[in-house]
Amino acid sequence: MARMMTQPSLEILDSPGPDTQRIAILRETNRVELAYAAIPEPGPEEIRIKIKWVGICGSDVEAFRGTRQPEFISFPTRLGHEVGGTIEKVGSNVLGLQVGDQVSCRYVWGAFAEYIVCSPFNVKVVPSRIPLKEVSLLETLPGIIHAAELSRITSSTTVLITGQGVSGLILTQVVSLFSPKRLVVTDIHQKNLDLARKYGATDTYLLDSPASSSAAAIKVQFPDGCEVVIPCLLEGDGMIDAVDAASFGGRIVMYGCIGICRQPFDFFKVHRKRLEIYSTEPRSDIEMRRYFQEGVQLLLDGLLNTRELVSKTVSLENIQEAFYLRSDQENDTIHVLIDCESPRSRER
Structure with a gap:
């Protein structure tokens, strides 16, 4: 069975001390704040990482909004998994x-x-010539590369x-990089579409709102739909749009x-259109490690640009502000990084 994320033990301390660290706690929906906990000690088979940057992922946003509550989330809880840091202690x-x-983390x-x-x-481990700011986003690469492979893209797709x-x-x-015939993208922000065009998209469509239909937007140019549809949105309702936008078979x-x-999902439409639906998380641990390595290599080869995607950096002390910024769909923020380095470390 492939490994999944686990929640660290949650022992909140009343005040800081010489062997404590600052942590962010999601107390309840829309409320995240600083607290203190003991600096953890690694066991013989573990390592301790000193964290510099952590990206606010869409899954963090869903937990913050209260729209995603997997089995490992209860209040209060700790979030964050897109890490860029350095190994400080080895078991x-x-x-x-x-x-x-210098490392990126997963799970x-x-x-x-x-x-x-x-x-x-x-x-x-990531070579030191890659800045730590770019390292945190490597966490997304195993799932993304797997998604591209599952799509079975050819030059006619x-x-x-x-x-x-x-x-x-x-x-x-x-x-x-898989050289599809057409690479069509939709979004509610023109700035994002301009970047997508720079990154290889052949057709871009600006939507009026998060509730707008991509299927309707592309209908004139692609009346039969697209052979592969990859929804990259938070809300589950995007799957309804994906079914409408997919071609027969x-x-x-x-x-x-x-x-x-929140809307009824038409399973019969999936059946009638003879659609295949895949999930993207790697099925085995060895697959995940392979995709992780491939992702690092793409960055080392200069084939991925993650630098342009970071819209803002925010200190750990201001994490509540950062979550509000990242959660607001009306602004054009793409990605927010949290600077987790302690003020004491900065002074050294």
Whole structure:
């Protein structure tokens, strides 16, 4: 069975001390605040990571809004998993990894903090020539590369990606490397569409609102729909739009749309159109490691641009403001990074 995210133990302290760290706690819907916890010690098979940057992922936003409550979330809880940091301490039984290694993380949770402890499986060492700001977004690459492979793209395939947020824009860059006949994207912000065009999209459609239909927007140019549709949105309702936008016998690859679906879903339409639907999380641990390595290599080869996707950096002290910014669909913020480095560390 493939490993999944686990929630770290939650022992909140009343006040800071010499062996404590700052952590962010989601107290309730729309309320995240700073607290204190002990700096964790790694076991013999673990490592401790000093965190610099953590991106606010769509799944964090859903938990913040109260629209996604997986089995591992209860209040209060800790969020954050898109990590860029360095290894600070290595367990006695860990080989290969070294103090000072720069790493991205996957399948960690509770990373809006100064430190986390995890296993070697959860980290991917990244050469120091890649800035830590770019490292945190590597966490998205295993799922994105898997989504592109599941799509079975050829030179005659028309692909539609609905949503050009941070993951959608990375997905557009990866899918373009598969050389589809047409790469169609939709979004509610023109700035995002301009970036998508730069990254390889051949057709872009500006939607009026988050509730607008991509299927309706592309109908004139693509009356039969697209062979591959990859929804890259938060809300589950995007799957309804994806079914409408897919051609007969097409494939829907669910990178996003794992949130709540508030409208009735027409399963008979899926049957009638003979659609295939795939989920994108790698099926095995070894697959995840392979995709992680491929993602790092794409960045090293200069084939991915993550730098342009970071709209703003916010200190851990101001994480509530950062979540409001990231959660607001009306502004054109693409990605927000939280600076988790402690003021004490900055002074050293």
